Amino acid sequence: MTPKKSFRVIGFPFVLQWLNKTHIALWLIALALTLPSFKQPIQYSKCGQLNDPLANYTSLSATTPKWGCPQLNAGEKFTQHAAYSVSYNHKHMQANWVAYELTLSHTLGIAERESRFSIDPIIKPHTARTEDYTKSGFDRGHLAPAADMKYSSQAMLESFYTSNISPQRPGLNRGIWKQLEEKIRTWAPSNRPLFIVTGPVLKDSLTQFIGTYNRVSVPKRFYKVLLDTAKPMRAIGFVFDNQGSQLPLTHFAMSIDAVEKITGLNFFPSLEKSNQSAQAIAVESTLNTQRWNWN
Numbered sequence: 172m173t174p175k176k177s178f179r180v181i182g183f184p185f186v187l188q189w190l191n192k193t194h195i196a197l198w199l200i201a202l203a204l205t206l207p208s209f210k211q212p213i214q215y216s217k218c219g220q221l222n223d224p225l226a227n228y229t230s231l232s233a234t235t236p237k238w239g240c241p242q243l244n245a246g247e248k249f250t251q252h253a254a255y256s257v258s259y260n261h262k263h264m265q266a267n268w269v270a271y272e273l274t275l276s277h278t279l280g281i282a283e284r285e286s287r288f289s290i291d292p293i294i295k296p297h298t299a300r301t302e303d304y305t306k307s308g309f310d311r312g313h314l315a316p317a318a319d320m321k322y323s324s325q326a327m328l329e330s331f332y333t334s335n336i337s338p339q340r341p342g343l344n345r346g347i348w349k350q351l352e353e354k355i356r357t358w359a360p361s362n363r364p365l366f367i368v369t370g371p372v373l374k375d376s377l378t379q380f381i382g383t384y385n386r387v388s389v390p391k392r393f394y395k396v397l398l399d400t401a402k403p404m405r406a407i408g409f410v411f412d413n414q415g416s417q418l419p420l421t422h423f424a425m426s427i428d429a430v431e432k433i434t435g436l437n438f439f440p441s442l443e444k445s446n447q448s449a450q451a452i453a454v455e456s457t458l459n460t461q462r463w464n465w466n
Contacts, residue, residue, distance in 0.1 A: 239270045239366035239398070242437035250293050250334070254326035255315045257334050259291070263373050263388035264299040265337045268436065269314040272364035278356045280321030291334035298333045303382035309389065312339030314369045316352040337371045338381055338389045342415020351395060351409060351420055358397070358463060366398040366439070372410070374435045389413070396430050396438050404454045405462045421465060427455040 240256055243249065247267070249258040255271035288301040288311055304311045314335050320326035329335070339348065359365050371390035379389040396408040408430035409423045416423075427438055442451040 239272055239364075239368065239439075240441070241268055241270065241368055242440040250291070252293070252329045252332075253323065254320050254329045255335070257291075257294075259294050259298060259334050260373060261296070263371075263377065263390075264303070264382070264385045265373075265387060265390075266314060266334055266370050267373060268368050268370040269335055270366070270368045271315050271319070273319050273355065273359045273367055274364050275359045275361040277319055277322045278359055280323065282321045282324045282327040284317055285327055285331040288331045288333055288336065291332040294334055299336075299382065299385045299387050301333060303333075303385050303387050304336075304338065305383065307338065307381035308340075309338035309381055310341050310344040311336040312344040312348065312393075313352075314371075315367070318352065318356065337393070338387060338413075339393065340414050343393070343411060343413055346415040347411060347418075347420065347423075348393065354420060354465075355395075355397065358399070360399065360401070363400055366400070367395065368436075368438050369393070369395040370434075372434050374433070392433070394430050394434055396427055398427075398439055398442070398454075404450055405459065406454045407458065407460070407463060419465075421460050424458060424460055426458040429458075431455075 240249070241258070243258070247258055249256050255269050257269045258267040259265075260267045290300060291298040301311065311333075313330060314337060315330055317327060317330045320330045355365070355367070370393070371388075372392040372394060373388070373390065375391045377388040377390065380386045381389060391413055392410055393413065394408065394410045396406070398404070398406045406427050408425050408427050409420070410425065410430055410433055411423055431437060439451065439455070442448075443455075
């Protein structure tokens, strides 16, 4: 008689143990591949010290000056995220300024837009909360727009930190402010960065506030300044009231010097000290709208 074949039945607990070990191994491999790509934001007390290897994603060549950082006031610090630098004002619970670089490739990425805002995890003691804007009648207005951060999921995430928003009336945020953001993306060069500084005018006497958990000042005006290091250089600034407008963008255009008088900021001090200082003085003091394409 042919002996019956015996089959070993693998117990269910053994299967679970095997799956658990496999899962842990795969998780460790994924973690090992991911760790080298983490980029930690850095806080600086001196403007221009952006040569840390973990400083940003913008991948400028080592010979390109870091001209995008405004001059810091006494005791002022700024935080360098992967996508932008920010000087945060805890008195007004929003940024003094946000500075970043834009190229054509930044606007052509595929990173998906975030669905929610969050506090900035680096700035201490804390930034405003998204709930401070809820039912306030004001939009969470991006300073560095999310559409400029499509090149990286990390950059997109950071653009939704509350250090990058200010209370903007819907007419401004969804109107002419958005029009300017869209226009700037058409100006982004493919072979060099466009330096952009943007923020609220906190020099004004601010008497309106919102906030459930923090007192967030409502700015009366907002600004953007742009510097293109083309040869010859070109620069332009804009200041808007915190309200909608049907006027063309050119109506709000002004020289960098004019924006500096309104904001009390010195936007490109490194440029002024460079070997191109004479050209820098000229480009900051004059407005030439014809050097920008408005079509």
